Amino acid sequence: MASGEEDGTVEEKETNNKKRTKGAIATAWLTFYNIAMTAGWLVLAVAMVRYYLQKGTHKGLYRNIARTLKFFQTFALLEVGHCAIGIVRTSVIVTGVQVCSRIFMVWFVTNSIRQIQNEESVILFVVVWTITEITRYSFYTFNLLNHLPYFIKWARYNMFIVMYPLGVIGELLTIHASLPYVRRSGMYSLRLPNKYNVSFDYYYFLIIAMLSYIPLFPQLYFHMLRQRRRVLHGEIVVDKEE
Numbered sequence: 001m002a003s004g005e006e007d008g009t010v011e012e013k014e015t016n017n018k019k020r021t022k023g024a025i026a027t028a029w030l031t032f033y034n035i036a037m038t039a040g041w042l043v044l045a046v047a048m049v050r051y052y053l054q055k056g057t058h059k060g061l062y063r064n065i066a067r068t069l070k071f072f073q074t075f076a077l078l079e080v081g082h083c084a085i086g087i088v089r090t091s092v093i094v095t096g097v098q099v100c101s102r103i104f105m106v107w108f109v110t111n112s113i114r115q116i117q118n119e120e121s122v123i124l125f126v127v128v129w130t131i132t133e134i135t136r137y138s139f140y141t142f143n144l145l146n147h148l149p150y151f152i153k154w155a156r157y158n159m160f161i162v163m164y165p166l167g168v169i170g171e172l173l174t175i176h177a178s179l180p181y182v183r184r185s186g187m188y189s190l191r192l193p194n195k196y197n198v199s200f201d202y203y204y205f206l207i208i209a210m211l212s213y214i215p216l217f218p219q220l221y222f223h224m225l226r227q228r229r230r231v232l233h234g235e236i237v238v239d240k241e242e
């Protein structure tokens, strides 16, 4: 296997070639997008720290940051578009699952069910997402600007090892906490008889969503482990989704 220094040189050349082919407009857009997203998640981090220092409790924190969180997490839908039009070399499926599961958590679980917004699990996944996204978007920004500090690269491809499972635990506990409220209220459900002759039970949908983490999460996690081996150790890894 090649040494770390050689890996770095090969990697740099590869990056420069890719950037040339990517095109100036795409690079400018991605740079703007990543700077905006880094700033957005930084604003969220500062708001959370300030709230906690002022109030001394996590209660009410979600409501305080909800608008910013919804805005920047929804904005991340553009990432699926970036993959689809080929300006980033990432699988549409992997990105789609990641982004859609987050949007689902924000809009259809946490935002829709007020009673769970003060759960510790909500704070857990929001804090984990925030740390992850500040690191990820600053990684992409510095990478595009060709000035990537090693500690950001290291953080991008190491922190997920702990952050991913922690985020998933927060999300699953939050969905679990929402189940009694969803069952009682019958929200987002369609009962028979109705003119469409269709029934839908959001309670069971949530249970299926929780179960779907079992096959889907390992695929995202192993994808990131492959990316880690490729970027940090220079291994050539063939991704099945590509």
Ligand SMILES: CCCCCCCCCCCCC/C=C/C(=O)SCCNC(=O)CCNC(=O)[C@H](O)C(C)(C)COP(=O)(O)OP(=O)(O)OC[C@H]1O[C@@H](n2cnc3c(N)ncnc32)[C@H](O)[C@@H]1OP(=O)(O)O
Pocket: 015, 018, 030, 034, 088, 089, 090, 091, 094, 095, 097, 098, 099, 100, 101, 102, 104, 128, 129, 132, 136, 140, 143, 144, 159, 160, 163, 164, 165, 166, 167, 168, 171, 209, 212, 213, 216, 217, 220, 223, 224, 227
């Ligand atoms: C409808 C309801 C359904 C509910 C069902 C739910 C089931 C869901 C199960 C799964 C649940 C997951 C929940 C998630 C929780 C969390 O997020 S917890 C917090 C921890 N999270 C993470 O650490 C996230 C890790 N994941 C990611 O980083 C991404 O989402 C990803 C899509 C998996 C990233 O993969 P990928 O993009 O392939 O890797 P990279 O190495 O970062 O990038 C590859 C190349 O693409 C370039 N690139 C990508 N994006 C950009 C960009 N914005 N700007 C510029 N460049 C970009 C990147 O530089 C790489 O380029 P090359 O080096 O040239 O290859």
